[in-house]
Amino acid sequence: xxxxxxxxxxxxxxPNSGKSxxxxxxxxxxxxxxxxxxxTVEKKEGxxxxxxxxxxxxxLPGTYSLSANSDEEIITRDYIASGKxxxxxxxxxxSQLERSLYMLSDFAGIEVPCFLLLNMSDVAKDQGKDINAxxxxxxxGIPVVLFSAPNVKKYDAFYEALETAVANKTVLNTSSLEQKxxxxxxxxxxxxxxxxxxxxxxxxxxxxxxxLEGDLPVTAKVKAELGNEKTAELSSVLDRCEKGIVKAGECxxxxxxxxxxxxxxxxxxxxxxxxxxxxxxxxxxxxxxVVLTILLERTDISIPLKTAVWKIRILDLEMKR
Amino acid sequence: xxxxxxxxxxxxxxxxSVNGDARYIGRITSIGLTPGCKVSIIxxxxxxxxxxxxxxxxIALNHKESSNIEVEEARG
Numbered sequence: 583x584x585x586x587x588x589x590x591x592x593x594x595x596x597p598n599s600g601k602s603x604x605x606x607x608x609x610x611x612x613x614x615x616x617x618x619x620x621x622t623v624e625k626k627e628g629x630x631x632x633x634x635x636x637x638x639x640x641x642l643p644g645t646y647s648l649s650a651n652s653d654e655e656i657i658t659r660d661y662i663a664s665g666k667x668x669x670x671x672x673x674x675x676x677s678q679l680e681r682s683l684y685m686l687s688d689f690a691g692i693e694v695p696c697f698l699l700l701n702m703s704d705v706a707k708d709q710g711k712d713i714n715a716x717x718x719x720x721x722x723g724i725p726v727v728l729f730s731a732p733n734v735k736k737y738d739a740f741y742e743a744l745e746t747a748v749a750n751k752t753v754l755n756t757s758s759l760e761q762k763x764x765x766x767x768x769x770x771x772x773x774x775x776x777x778x779x780x781x782x783x784x785x786x787x788x789x790x791x792x793x794l795e796g797d798l799p800v801t802a803k804v805k806a807e808l809g810n811e812k813t814a815e816l817s818s819v820l821d822r823c824e825k826g827i828v829k830a831g832e833c834x835x836x837x838x839x840x841x842x843x844x845x846x847x848x849x850x851x852x853x854x855x856x857x858x859x860x861x862x863x864x865x866x867x868x869x870x871x872v873v874l875t876i877l878l879e880r881t882d883i884s885i886p887l888k889t890a891v892w893k894i895r896i897l898d899l900e901m902k903r
Numbered sequence: 904x905x906x907x908x909x910x911x912x913x914x915x916x917x918x919x920s921v922n923g924d925a926r927y928i929g930r931i932t933s934i935g936l937t938p939g940c941k942v943s944i945i946x947x948x949x950x951x952x953x954x955x956x957x958x959x960x961x962i963a964l965n966h967k968e969s970s971n972i973e974v975e976e977a978r979g
Contacts, residue, residue: 646934678958681934684933688933827925828932855954
């Protein structure tokens with residue numbers, strides 16, 4: 583909440599999950615673009631009014647996880663840890679559901695009201711996927727919305743989920759995930775060493791799994807907080823545990839599989855490359871086609887003409903094949 | 904045990920281990936290629952990115968790096 587009683591929403595999702603489309607759809611021209619302090623990472627903030635409330639939206643950098651491998655990831659997770667956001671909107675791409683839910687599983691254990699937006703649900707539907715959002719919502723304890731960001735006229739479900747998350751302070755249910763973590767002996771030890779310690783909105787579970795993953799900033803923070811004796815204990819666990827991130831990843835994806843198992847029905851379709859995919863990944867034609875696209879982008883030819891040239895080119899190439 | 908980069912187009916495999924530096928392992932884990940994950944090889948040409956389908960997603964991997972991923976051959 584800002585000083586002016588505005589509610590702050592953070593958009594969290596992997597690259598290409600549709601954060602920016604949603605951001606633009608919500609805020610229109612009421613945007614402010616700058617940099618995150620001291621970093622060359624773009625910072626986008628905007629605002630909108632719904633009902634009688636004013637909302638501030640922060641479009642966080644797209645990252646694959648909440649680890650500390652890049653500036654973007656550090657900015658994203660520090661922003662969420664700062665508690666500036668009243669509610670986090672987590673986006674996942676329904677057309678690549680299992681993989682894109684990794685962000686949700688990586689977020690699990692941070693106690694901030696949140697809701698899940700299953701974006702590109704229209705594409706998922708075309709793939710023959712039937713997602714039961716209600717059932718997922720019951721399992722997760724947060725609102726889950728099937729969504730399509732470009733369709734601005736159908737944002738009602740988004741606003742409804744947002745209001746529910748803010749009013750009921752819906753926090754993600756992590757008990758079944760923690761159950762899986764506990765099967766990793768090293769996790770249980772680390773969790774015991776950490777004990778009751780919490781870092782703001784980051785729970786002992788989140789700190790423990792990040793420590794197991796070998797996350798340096800989190801480990802340093804945890805060590806600074808614990809006494810010397812416990813720090814030594816922690817170091818000895820970490821010294822002998824290898825590839826903690828893989829073990830943690832297995833748990834997260836097992837949890838995701840469980841979440842989608844009953845709630846997502848799929849028609850069996852063999853995965854393959856489309857016509858265009860085959861063209862741009864072609865051994866000989868791939869590179870020329872990509873270069874051509876970029877060159878056309880740089881010319882002053884108007885867009886409809888460009889599209890036409892494009893189509894002719896593709897036809898041409900296909901005939902040559 | 905085989906390397907993912909040695910698999911042929913149309914084959915299916917189960918990931919058994921991922922090796923490399925912490926950053927690489929972290930990235931591969933976050934795109935879902937964890938032990939036990941089923942992977943279909945969509946395209947594998949020499950010196951070209953390896954294209955695989957796993958966890959509902961089409962993924963292009965650096966050919967050299969994908970030799971760090973060990974797999975068990977699977978049917979179907």
